[in-house]
Amino acid sequence: MxxxxxxxxxxxxxxxxxxxxxxxxxxxxxxxxxxxxxxxxxxxxxxxxxxxxxxxxxxxxxxxxxxxxxxxxxxxxxxxxxxxxxxxxxxxxxxxxxxxxxxxxxxxxxxxxxxxxxxxxxxxxxxxxxxxxxxxxxxxxxxxxxxxxxxxxxxxxxxxxxxxxxxxxxxxxxxxxxxxxxxxxxxxxxxxxxxxxxxxxxxxxxxxxxxxxxxxxxxxxxxxxxxxxxxxxxxxxxxxxxxxxIKVESKKGLQIMDWLDQQPDASVLFLCFGSYGSFDEGQVKEIACALERSGCRFLWSLRRPPAKGKLEAPCDYADPADVLPQGFLDRTAGTGRVIGWAPQVEVLAHRAIRGFVSHCGWNSTLESIWFGVPMVAWPQYAEQQFNSFELVVELGLAAEIKMDYRRDLVKGSNILVTAGEIESGIRKLMEGEEAGERRKKVKEMSEKSRKxxxxxxxxxxxxxxxxxxxxxx
Structure with missing residues (x-):
């Protein structure tokens, strides 16, 4: 017809x-x-x-x-x-x-x-x-x-x-x-x-x-x-x-997916901050320090911010070592990977992912729920997220790092979130009884989303x- x-x-x-x-x-x-x-x-x-x-x-x-x-x-x-x-x-x-x-x-x-x-x-x-x-x-x-x-x-x-x-x-x-x-x-x-x-x-x-x-x-x-x-x-x-x-396509041959295949189930922390997610060099070093001190396995999508005053999308670094602490990549080679762009849906769907450090964009939030992955909320752009980060924290689906952080798309941010704050949020997500309860709640909400x-x-x-x-x- x-x-x-x-x-x-x-x-x-x-x-x-x-x-x-x-x-x-x-x-x-x-x-x-x-x-x-x-x-x-x-x-x-x-x-x-x-x-x-x-x-x-x-x-x-x-x-x-x-x-x-x-x-x-x-x-x-x-x-x-x-x-x-x-x-x-x-x-x-x-x-x-x-x-x-x-x-x-x-x-x-x-x-x-x-x-x-x-x-x-x-x-x-x-x-x-x-x-x-x-x-x-x-x-x-x-x-x-x-x-x-x-x-x-x-x-x-x-x-x-x-x-x-x-x-x-x-x-x-x-x-x-x-x-x-x-x-x-x-x-x-x-x-x-x-x-x-x-x-x-x-x-x-x-x-x-x-x-x-x-x-x-x-x-x-x-x-x-x-x-x-x-x-x-x-x-x-x-x-x-x-x-x-949420169509998960085979990414065999993609280096990061091959790396994830080699990791234990529910062991890896995924850090990814959306299409416009990027940080200044000082903030990058704080994140790196937190990851190293936490000792957890991680996959970090790190992207270079546009030049100050430019309304542009971030891009991949030619060499991320240029902005990371000296020796960081060598010291974490056994537990983590630093990459550029990431196939977020495929990564969240992978059995090795345990937690997601997210900018709280709504699509990312729904994807995380769909695949049953608990989050650490680090909202970036308030004009996009408004209060979705409050919702996921209130429902017990996410821990939090810095709820009042704001980053302007053009000017960047004048707030520095310390390694201690970041490490604390990571540990709340990855370790302990509270983390287990949060994971259970996200799995239950995942089932409801599909139903x-x-x-x-x-x-x-x-x-x-x-x-x-x-x-x-």
Whole structure:
């Protein structure tokens, strides 16, 4: 039977957001043969992997999913990453309008809605122009959605000046957690910059204009947060995750996977900090010192930061010995490996991995849960993670290293986390009764994540409700 309904998906630029959208597109067309999906792709100039990824997607997905690479725009220099992203989205609005117009003009299949990323709220205007509903896709958890709606209501309904909370000891009774939290602990520092505060809350305000919100989570992971949304005036919410590209491909012949094959079960600590994860030389030496003192087996994805003032992705070192303590590689040759880029999914799936030192990006968090690997939380970029690190710590799925650490994508960080702090977090994860209990909890949550996606599971049913809603247009 031919498709009769078309959805347009608009992810934010960046692989993490794109991959989540593509995986959701796969779920949609697999569940209903009457649906087809077009993914509109915006590309940052620094994202050199996007073109090859799109080629890979095109070759591997169903015929009812197609990709349109929009004309490349150069981001304007702004005062913050959030402002850069917002203006970059605005520069693509005309391209999105033109792409949607071409789809709408064909008339078959019938355009039934736009699904836009959480940072693409300006594209809601395009849906309005074409008389179709818009839906939001939150690439983080329900707690993040709740936080954004909560802060927006504090400002717009209770007239609270959020900028005054910077560095304060005020406690906010954020309903997605069991207990009140100090504002400065779980609010990203960037929110308190006046321009970023306006942008951040502007996104949340527009969430309320959509017909529904899809969230990359599952109800069993965030029951309090899901319950709290009803009191925050959210549109219909569909927890449909974990949405992940968890296809584990054979990496035989890849040196690091061969090394892992030689390690005992559940013995290796994996350190990896996301697509933009990197540290200055001083911080690298502190991490190295902590690893050496801990004595644990480790696999460390170490990447070189971009030049100061450059908004670029990190790259691999020609020789990591240049930034590591003298003799470190020789002294740890029997227990550890320092590498560049890492195939994170394949590594987390390996039987030798015992723990994961993570920047707490939501995709990394969900992958860690899926494979039953407990974490050490070391959040890096608050504008991306918001409070997901608080969630995993509160649930007993992660230990912690430095919860108030922040690293600006352009300026780096002026905070040095000491070797002692890092070693303490590592030992909490790898040793003792507490570590064993944490590992047990993660295994239990892993089973729940898989059941949620299986037929009859909470996310399976939630996705079905969303498809019914779309098809009823």
């Amino acid at each position: 031919s498709t009769t309904s078309e959805l347009v998906l608009i992810p934010s630029p960046g692989l993490g957001h794109l991959v989540s959208m593509v995986e959701m597109a796969k779920l949609l067309v697999d569940r209903d043969h009457r649906l087809s999906v077009t993914v509109l792709i915006m590309k940052f100039p620094m994202d050199s992997e996007i073109d090859s990824r799109v080629e890979s997607f095109t070759a591997s997905v169903a015929a009812r999913i197609r990709f349109v690479l929009l004309p490349q725009q150069n981001p304007s220099p702004e005062t913050s990453p959030m402002a850069v992203l917002t203006h970059f989205m605005e520069s693509h609005k005309a391209d999105v309008r033109e792409a949607v117009a071409k789809l709408s003009a064909s008339g078959s299949p019938r355009l039934v809605g736009l699904v836009v990323d959480m940072f693409c709220t300006s594209m809601i205007d395009v849906a309005v122009e074409f008389g179709v509903p818009s839906y939001m896709f939150i690439t983080s958890g329900v707690a993040v959605l709740g936080l954004m709606l909560y802060l927006q209501s504090l400002q717009d309904e209770k007239h609270m000046d959020l900028t005054r909370l910077k560095g304060s000891d005020d406690e906010l009774d954020f309903p997605c957690f069991a207990n009140p939290l100090p504002a400065a602990k779980f609010l990203p520092s960037e929110v308190f910059m006046e321009e970023d505060c306006r942008i951040f809350l502007g996104h949340a305000r527009r969430f309320r204009e959509t017909k529904g919100i899809l969230v990359n989570t599952f109800a069993e992971l965030e029951p309090l947060a899901v319950e709290a949304l009803a009191g925050l005036g959210a549109p219909a919410v569909y927890p449909v995750g974990p949405i992940l590209n 949620a996606l299986a037929e009859g599971g909470s996310s399976y049913l939630s996705l079905g409700r969303f498809i019914d809603d779309v098809r009823s247009q």
